[in-house]
Amino acid sequence: MAVTLKDVASEAGVAVSTASRVLRGDPHPMIGAGTRERVMEAARRLRYRHNVYARQLALGRSEVVGIFASALMEGVNLAKFQALESAIRARGYRPLLGHTAGHDELQVQSAKEFISSAVEGVVVANAGRGHRHALEVLAERRIPIVSLEPLEGVEADIITVDRRAGARLAIRHLLDLGHRRIAMLHSQLDRSPSWERYEGYREALAEYGCSVDPSLLVPIVGASRDGSYALGYETARHLLAIQPLPTAAFCSNDEIAIGAMKALAEAGLRIPEEMALVGFDDIKVAAYAPVPLTTVAQPVAAQAEQAVALLFEHIANQGPERPPQVVQIEPRLVVRASCGAAAAGRERRAEA
Amino acid sequence: MAVTLKDVASEAGVAVSTASRVLRGDPHPMIGAGTRERVMEAARRLRYRHNVYARQLALGRSEVVGIFASALMEGVNLAKFQALESAIRARGYRPLLGHTAGHDELQVQSAKEFISSAVEGVVVANAGRGHRHALEVLAERRIPIVSLEPLEGVEADIITVDRRAGARLAIRHLLDLGHRRIAMLHSQLDRSPSWERYEGYREALAEYGCSVDPSLLVPIVGASRDGSYALGYETARHLLAIQPLPTAAFCSNDEIAIGAMKALAEAGLRIPEEMALVGFDDIKVAAYAPVPLTTVAQPVAAQAEQAVALLFEHIANQGPERPPQVVQIEPRLVVRASCGAAAAGRERRAEA
DNA sequence: CGTAACGCTGCAAGCGTTTGCGTATTCTAC
DNA sequence: GTAGAATACGCAAACGCTTGCAGCGTTACG
Incomplete structure (x- = not known):
C-alpha cells in the first residue's frame, strides 16, 4: 500500500490533521514554522503524494x-x-x-x-x-x-x-478570382456546422448576384474513422462527374480537400488552373499538400x-x-496556392 | 449533491450493503430475486451512478x-x-x-x-x-x-x-532500385529509435557492399511541437547542399519526408526521378502526399x-x-510512388 | 419438539482526506 | 499569581462505498 498522510504524520510526530493542513498550505490555523518544516521534510523523505480519491471524497469537489x-x-x-x-x-x-x-x-x-x-x-x-x-x-x-x-x-x-463567415471568405475569394461555377463538397446539411457553411456559400454567391446551382452540391457519403482523406478521394469522383465541370470546389474540411486533390491529380486535372480548391480548418499538413491548400483557419x-x-x-x-x-x-482565410491567387512566394493572409 | 447508494437503498427499502451487492452484481450472498429487482428499479428511477472515488477508496484498487x-x-x-x-x-x-x-x-x-x-x-x-x-x-x-x-x-x-528491420527494408528497397548515394535524415543518434534506424541503414548498405558515407547523414535540428513538417522542410535545405546530390533520402518519419518533399519541389527537383524519398510510420496522410509516400508501416x-x-x-x-x-x-514496407517502384496502379506491399 | 442448516439481509468497520471545534500550552498584562 | 488572550495542535466526524461477519427467520431432519 502506498504511503499515506498517516505515515507522514507519525514520521513527523504530529497528528494527521496537522500534516494535512501543512501539506495543503492552509495558512489559517497558525502552525509553527518548526512543525511545518518537520512535516514537509517527512513528506519529502517518504515521497508522499496525496490520494485524489480520498481527497475528492473529503472535499466534495x-x-x-x-x-x-x-x-x-x-x-x-x-x-x-x-x-x-x-x-x-x-x-x-x-x-x-x-x-x-x-x-x-x-x-x-x-x-x-x-x-x-x-x-x-x-x-x-x-x-x-x-x-x-x-x-x-x-x-x-x-x-x-x-x-x-x-x-x-x-x-x-x-x-x-463563425462558419458562415468563414465560408463567405472562402467563396468571395474564389469569386474574386473569377470563378462562377463553384462546387461545394458537404456532409449532411441537417447538421449545423455543414448548414452554416452552406449558408455562407449561398450568401457570398448572392452578393455577387449568383444563386446556388443544386447540381454543384456534392454530398460526402459515408463516415470514416481516423481521418477523412479517403472520403475526399471518393467524393471527388462525383465532383468529376458533374457536367460541365465546375472550376472550383469548396470542401468541408482540409482532409476532404487533400483527399480530393489526389483524385483530381489522378484524373489529370491541374490545380488550380483547371480546378481550384479551398479547404476548412487549416490543419498542419495543409501547407504541405500536393498543392499548398488555401483554407479557412480556425482560431x-x-x-x-x-x-x-x-x-x-x-x-x-x-x-x-x-x-x-x-x-x-x-476565422481568417489563409491563402496558399490551391486557388491560384498566390502562386509564388510566402503565404498571404486575409483578415476576416 | 448527487444521488448516493444510501438514497437507492432507502428508496428500495434495503440496507446500503445490500444495494451495493446487487448493483455490483455480486452473486455470492444470495440476494432474493425480489430484492434484487427492487434495488435495480430504484437505481434506475434515481439514475444512480456509483462514485469512482468512494469506490476506489473502499476497493483499494x-x-x-x-x-x-x-x-x-x-x-x-x-x-x-x-x-x-x-x-x-x-x-x-x-x-x-x-x-x-x-x-x-x-x-x-x-x-x-x-x-x-x-x-x-x-x-x-x-x-x-x-x-x-x-x-x-x-x-x-x-x-x-x-x-x-x-x-x-x-x-x-x-x-x-523493429526499427532496424524497418530501416533495412527501406534501404534494401532503394538499393534494389539502383540507388547508391542514400542520405539519411535523422534526429539525435544517441536516442535509441534513431540509433536503431541508423543501424538498419548501415546493415542494409553493408549487405550490398556499401559503407556509410558520413557526408550523407543529415541531422534534423530543433524540435517542433505539433507535427514536424516544418522540420522536414528546413532540414531538406541541408540535404540539398550535399555535393554531389544524393539520389535518395531515408527520413526518420513521414512528416519529415512530407516536409522535405515540399522543399525539394520548390527547388525544382522531381520525385522520384531526381530524388527518391522513404518515410517511416505510414501515417494516414502519407498516401495523399504530393507524391504518395513509400514508407515503413508500424503495426x-x-x-x-x-x-x-x-x-x-x-x-x-x-x-x-x-x-x-x-x-x-x-514492420512492413508500404510501396507507393515516392521511390519510383510502383509509379502506377495500386499500392504494393512487401512483407518483412 | 429441538436443533442444525440454510437463505437472506443488515451492522459496522475501514479506505485516506479534510476541517470544525475543542484543548493544552504559552504569553501578556494586571 | 491569575485572568484572559493568543498560539499550536489533536480529536473525531464525514465523504460514498465495499465486505466480513453477525443476526434473523425459515425449513428440514432427527
Missing part, C-alpha cells in the same frame, strides 16, 4: 472537467483537445478525456463515466452524431456544458468559429481559452443560472 | 492505467494512443492520459498525477526527451511499466516495432494490444517479478 471528443483523429480536433487540456490545467483542474473514436454508442457511456468521476463541468471538443442523448444525461445533472461546436437541443454555451487556441473561461464562470457561480451564451469567433 | 504520451500531435502517436485506449477499456479498466505536449518539464508532473490517481500500471505511448526521471518516479513505486518505445535505464517491458494495433496484455499480466501477478521482456514487432 473533484476538480475535474471532462473533455468530450468523438474523433480526435480528424482535422483540428486534436489541436482543440490540446488547447482545452492546457487551459484546464492552467486553472488547477484536471482534464478527463471522454473519447469515443467514432463509436457513437460509446458516447452515453462516456457521459456516465463523467458523472461517476463527478466532473464539475464538461467541454465538448467535437460532438459526433449521437451526442444529443449523451449530453442530456449530463444536463439532467445540471453539469455545466460548453461546446466548441454548434449543439442542437442541449442547454450549453457555444463558442464556435483554436482562442476558442478553447474562451470556452474554458466561460465554463469556470459557471462552475464558480452556482447560483444565477444565466441563459446560455453563443460566441462566434471570426 | 483504482482500475486505472496511465498512458504516458509526450506528443500526441506527432506521427502515429495518436493512433497508438487510440489503440491503447481501447485495449485498456476492453479489460474493464479506465485509461488516464498523461500528455505533456512537448513540454518536458510536465513529465514528472504527469508521473506524480499517475501516482495520486493510484494507477495500477502505465504504458508509454511515446517517451519524449526527459522521460527518464519521470518513469523512475513510477518505477520506484513498483508500478509496472510497459513501453511502445525503447527506453533506457528504466525497468520496463518494451514492445516496439500500431498489434503493438498496443500486446503491450496492454503484458501490462495486465504484471498487474495480475503481483508476485513473481519476471525480468523485463523485449518484443520486437516486424
Whole structure:
C-alpha cells in the first residue's frame, strides 16, 4: 500500500490533521514554522503524494472537467483537445478525456463515466452524431456544458468559429478570382456546422448576384474513422462527374480537400488552373499538400481559452443560472496556392 | 449533491450493503430475486451512478492505467494512443492520459498525477526527451511499466516495432532500385529509435557492399511541437547542399519526408526521378502526399494490444517479478510512388 | 419438539482526506 | 499569581462505498 498522510504524520510526530493542513498550505490555523518544516521534510523523505480519491471524497469537489471528443483523429480536433487540456490545467483542474473514436454508442457511456468521476463541468471538443442523448444525461445533472461546436437541443454555451463567415471568405475569394461555377463538397446539411457553411456559400454567391446551382452540391457519403482523406478521394469522383465541370470546389474540411486533390491529380486535372480548391480548418499538413491548400483557419487556441473561461464562470457561480451564451469567433482565410491567387512566394493572409 | 447508494437503498427499502451487492452484481450472498429487482428499479428511477472515488477508496484498487504520451500531435502517436485506449477499456479498466505536449518539464508532473490517481500500471505511448526521471518516479513505486518505445535505464517491458528491420527494408528497397548515394535524415543518434534506424541503414548498405558515407547523414535540428513538417522542410535545405546530390533520402518519419518533399519541389527537383524519398510510420496522410509516400508501416494495433496484455499480466501477478521482456514487432514496407517502384496502379506491399 | 442448516439481509468497520471545534500550552498584562 | 488572550495542535466526524461477519427467520431432519 502506498504511503499515506498517516505515515507522514507519525514520521513527523504530529497528528494527521496537522500534516494535512501543512501539506495543503492552509495558512489559517497558525502552525509553527518548526512543525511545518518537520512535516514537509517527512513528506519529502517518504515521497508522499496525496490520494485524489480520498481527497475528492473529503472535499466534495473533484476538480475535474471532462473533455468530450468523438474523433480526435480528424482535422483540428486534436489541436482543440490540446488547447482545452492546457487551459484546464492552467486553472488547477484536471482534464478527463471522454473519447469515443467514432463509436457513437460509446458516447452515453462516456457521459456516465463523467458523472461517476463527478466532473464539475464538461467541454465538448467535437460532438459526433449521437451526442444529443449523451449530453442530456449530463444536463439532467445540471453539469455545466460548453461546446466548441454548434449543439442542437442541449442547454450549453457555444463558442464556435463563425462558419458562415468563414465560408463567405472562402467563396468571395474564389469569386474574386473569377470563378462562377463553384462546387461545394458537404456532409449532411441537417447538421449545423455543414448548414452554416452552406449558408455562407449561398450568401457570398448572392452578393455577387449568383444563386446556388443544386447540381454543384456534392454530398460526402459515408463516415470514416481516423481521418477523412479517403472520403475526399471518393467524393471527388462525383465532383468529376458533374457536367460541365465546375472550376472550383469548396470542401468541408482540409482532409476532404487533400483527399480530393489526389483524385483530381489522378484524373489529370491541374490545380488550380483547371480546378481550384479551398479547404476548412487549416490543419498542419495543409501547407504541405500536393498543392499548398488555401483554407479557412480556425482560431483554436482562442476558442478553447474562451470556452474554458466561460465554463469556470459557471462552475464558480452556482447560483444565477444565466441563459446560455453563443460566441462566434471570426476565422481568417489563409491563402496558399490551391486557388491560384498566390502562386509564388510566402503565404498571404486575409483578415476576416 | 448527487444521488448516493444510501438514497437507492432507502428508496428500495434495503440496507446500503445490500444495494451495493446487487448493483455490483455480486452473486455470492444470495440476494432474493425480489430484492434484487427492487434495488435495480430504484437505481434506475434515481439514475444512480456509483462514485469512482468512494469506490476506489473502499476497493483499494483504482482500475486505472496511465498512458504516458509526450506528443500526441506527432506521427502515429495518436493512433497508438487510440489503440491503447481501447485495449485498456476492453479489460474493464479506465485509461488516464498523461500528455505533456512537448513540454518536458510536465513529465514528472504527469508521473506524480499517475501516482495520486493510484494507477495500477502505465504504458508509454511515446517517451519524449526527459522521460527518464519521470518513469523512475513510477518505477520506484513498483508500478509496472510497459513501453511502445525503447527506453533506457528504466525497468520496463518494451514492445516496439523493429526499427532496424524497418530501416533495412527501406534501404534494401532503394538499393534494389539502383540507388547508391542514400542520405539519411535523422534526429539525435544517441536516442535509441534513431540509433536503431541508423543501424538498419548501415546493415542494409553493408549487405550490398556499401559503407556509410558520413557526408550523407543529415541531422534534423530543433524540435517542433505539433507535427514536424516544418522540420522536414528546413532540414531538406541541408540535404540539398550535399555535393554531389544524393539520389535518395531515408527520413526518420513521414512528416519529415512530407516536409522535405515540399522543399525539394520548390527547388525544382522531381520525385522520384531526381530524388527518391522513404518515410517511416505510414501515417494516414502519407498516401495523399504530393507524391504518395513509400514508407515503413508500424503495426500500431498489434503493438498496443500486446503491450496492454503484458501490462495486465504484471498487474495480475503481483508476485513473481519476471525480468523485463523485449518484443520486437516486424514492420512492413508500404510501396507507393515516392521511390519510383510502383509509379502506377495500386499500392504494393512487401512483407518483412 | 429441538436443533442444525440454510437463505437472506443488515451492522459496522475501514479506505485516506479534510476541517470544525475543542484543548493544552504559552504569553501578556494586571 | 491569575485572568484572559493568543498560539499550536489533536480529536473525531464525514465523504460514498465495499465486505466480513453477525443476526434473523425459515425449513428440514432427527
